[in-house]
Amino acid sequence: MHSPLHRQSVFIVEDDASVRDALSLLLSLRGYPTALFACAEDFLGALTPDWRGVVIADIRMPGMSGLEMQEALAKHPSRLPVIIITGHGDLAAARQAFRWNAVDFIEKPFDHAQLLAAIERGMAGLPPDASALGTRPAATALSQREREVLALVVDGVDNRGIGERLGISPRTVEVHKSRIMTKLGARNLAELMRIANAAGKDAA
Template structure:
């Protein structure tokens, strides 16, 4: 499988330990690092696998690590993990060619799905397969309200801000957001940003 090893880079020791245990029980080799600098000092060009990088760490951030991995380690795919996810971070992760963007709290299913995305990325480095037909624009399958929610999400607004602008409850915004993602066949904010913005080039 493309993701032979999962490299967990997180300053929280309990997160590193729990992820390493969960992944080991599912047959993955794992290696853990407390910060991005330690990972970069250890990593080798021949490494192949998935990097789970926390977005907020002392020193270099997970997004900065994403940039470095993209530049120096072509055999690695990065999944950005954060407790503070927003559209701006998702967009930067997308532009940095992240395999996925996972928001805490997450469960094993979220992480395994993200690793599967990373595996698919590594297996298809020569050419990408879009998840939706190229001729279909995001707005074509959405209701007017869903389009409004999507556009405000892409402006970086959070649920409460969107609710205030549209005169609806934050819970209703969450429902519309879930329907948008379901209709567009995406499972994360980075995929939603990727579809909305189009191919990065």
């Protein structure tokens, strides 16, 4: 593990050594100092309140998960912003990550531009998606039915459950979700969760 610098660094918490090294190389080429940790326990054990920067954490690691680490970090004096990366993403995991104010939730293999943009947002101290929200249509552009569907999506209800609550078919739910994502500029459900979370669920 490289000693973190007092200027803003990227702290990579990932059990896969090849992913750690690849991220470190990518970020070093972009001018970011990096500090590497193989598990959440090592990172939290070394963390001090004077560290500055952004944390990139994998969800699935031996011992404490990335989401559990994020929850612990939210209560730490350093209050470092966190970007969650995962090869096993699902809506429930995304919802939990954003509940603890993740900067982003990115599925592997991830787009480098998306990751770098998330790091920049975290370094700048912006809300999770404030920069992106400024370029996207307002949630008020959604119809009443679309707002109802979005509220249930954010709560983690699946298509069948949404259909049962609203009296529509799962296929119709899928159509509504597709329209919502188009209107809000979301590329996937994880990004839709990020947009809704950053807006304080006003879209619902």
